Amino acid sequence: MSQPNLKTASRLDAIKPSITLAVTAKAARLKAQGVDVISFGAGEPDFDTPEHIKAAARDALGKGAVAKYTEVGGTAQLRAAVAAELGRVHGTEISPENVLVSCGAKHSLYNLFIALLDPGDEVIIPAPYWVSYPDMVMMAGGTPVIVPTSPDDDFTMRPEALRAHVTPRTRAIVLNTPSNPTGAVYTKAQIEALAEVVLEKNLLVVSDDIYRSLVYAGASYASMAAVGPELAARTILVDGVSKTYAMTGWRIGYTAAPTPIIKAMAKVQGQSTSNPTHIAQVATIAAITGPQEPVEQMRKAFDERRKTIVELLRAIPGVSCREPKGAFYAFPDLSAFLGRTAPDGKTMSDDVTLCDWLVDAGKVAVVPGSGFGAVGHVRLSYACSMENIKEGVGRLRDSLLSLR
Ligand code: PMP
Numbered sequence: 254m255s256q257p258n259l260k261t262a263s264r265l266d267a268i269k270p271s272i273t274l275a276v277t278a279k280a281a282r283l284k285a286q287g288v289d290v291i292s293f294g295a296g297e298p299d300f301d302t303p304e305h306i307k308a309a310a311r312d313a314l315g316k317g318a319v320a321k322y323t324e325v326g327g328t329a330q331l332r333a334a335v336a337a338e339l340g341r342v343h344g345t346e347i348s349p350e351n352v353l354v355s356c357g358a359k360h361s362l363y364n365l366f367i368a369l370l371d372p373g374d375e376v377i378i379p380a381p382y383w384v385s386y387p388d389m390v391m392m393a394g395g396t397p398v399i400v401p402t403s404p405d406d407d408f409t410m411r412p413e414a415l416r417a418h419v420t421p422r423t424r425a426i427v428l429n430t431p432s433n434p435t436g437a438v439y440t441k442a443q444i445e446a447l448a449e450v451v452l453e454k455n456l457l458v459v460s461d462d463i464y465r466s467l468v469y470a471g472a473s474y475a476s477m478a479a480v481g482p483e484l485a486a487r488t489i490l491v492d493g494v495s496k497t498y499a500m501t502g503w504r505i506g507y508t509a510a511p512t513p514i515i516k517a518m519a520k521v522q523g524q525s526t527s528n529p530t531h532i533a534q535v536a537t538i539a540a541i542t543g544p545q546e547p548v549e550q551m552r553k554a555f556d557e558r559r560k561t562i563v564e565l566l567r568a569i570p571g572v573s574c575r576e577p578k579g580a581f582y583a584f585p586d587l588s589a590f591l592g593r594t595a596p597d598g599k600t601m602s603d604d605v606t607l608c609d610w611l612v613d614a615g616k617v618a619v620v621p622g623s624g625f626g627a628v629g630h631v632r633l634s635y636a637c638s639m640e641n642i643k644e645g646v647g648r649l650r651d652s653l654l655s656l657r
């Protein structure tokens with residue numbers, strides 16, 4: 254008998270597993286084995302979902318109201334709530350018809366690239382970038398075009414760098430402000446300067462706004478769609494409840510986009526997942542339309558942690574760390590430690606080796622910067638307790654200082 258042919262699609266050959274999820278899974282595995290690891294891995298709030306949101310879900314469950322499929326793109330009530338909320342944030346009129354609710358913003362982005370890209374279409378992604386953008390573009394048959402940015406510009410993309418990377422195949426740019434992993438927040442003036450190139454080169458903008466509510470130190474979220482109607486007409490808004498409302502596990506994200514794009518995305522979703530979970534849609538309505546005080550409380554707590562983690566990281570000789578002004582990540586530069594050798598004889602040839610060693614020997618999990626297109630940096634999520642931050646950065650410090 255012949256062996257079964259277990260070859261998988263060549264489409265996936267160049268696709269890497271998500272490093273953020275891999276680091277988090279490794280830390281969780283070690284913890285389950287009884288190893289005391291502190292994880293700065295996945296960007297996931299440690300808070301529980303606010304009570305009024307859970308109550309709305311419990312009520313709906315009690316009434317038997319959530320056992321059925323909904324419309325593929327989400328209930329009319331939820332789409333209306335999202336349209337109103339995004340319309341308010343971006344200062345534009347958004348129709349519920351132009352909203353599609355998906356199973357997390359990650360799913361929204363995946364649907365979008367599948368719906369948008371033909372083979373060879375290019376998508377401009379400023380680096381450092383969230384790990385999943387390039388791989389999603391590639392899975393959709395597109396070509397990611399990475400635009401390096403400089404720490405001197407706070408890792409924001411300059412308009413001339415954008416212009417220099419546009420080709421006749423460029424369809425869109427990805428804008429993620431506040432940024433995962435750098436915590437950079439584009440100013441209104443920076444967004445307006447990029448908008449000029451976007452118009453000049455006739456591009457679309459994928460605006461991943463998942464961290465827009467988490468800004469600190471006087472920074473504020475600036476919207477590309479708010480620059481003017483010509484920008485609103487070419488900006489695809491991707492947003493969700495995971496980070497703002499501590500709802501990562503509920504898996505709800507949404508997109509607001511021009512009609513042809515939203516229709517194509519709905520087609521993809523209708524032939525793949527169908528609607529996102531009904532009970533999570535009910536919870537999301539409560540999140541968006543209910544009291545926003547819990548969001549402010551969580552933001553304030555993140556801000557305190559942000560200040561502490563940056564201070565502790567900067568106090569480690571050899572570590573430099575810019576001030577993140579949004580999201581919940583610190584992104585220190587550890588390149589001074591590459592090439593050094595540990596007491597156990599292991600040499601830190603690159604940031605992946607360094608991060609592996611940190612978790613095995615130092616019992617502290619951080620994500621290597623190379624996954625974000627920034628070799629030599631590492632990412633720490635500070636969406637964890639102050640205790641963890643103090644103990645975890647202490648471990649990082651001891652480990653780094655033991656390298657020779
Ligand atoms: N965009 C960015 C930049 C992210 O960091 C994440 C990570 N959670 C997502 C999108 C997707 O979030 P979710 O699928 O939980 O809505």
Ligand code: GLU
Binds near residue numbers: 294359
């Ligand atoms: N987006 C979060 C992170 O960057 C969650 C994990 C993921 O989906 O990548 O850590």
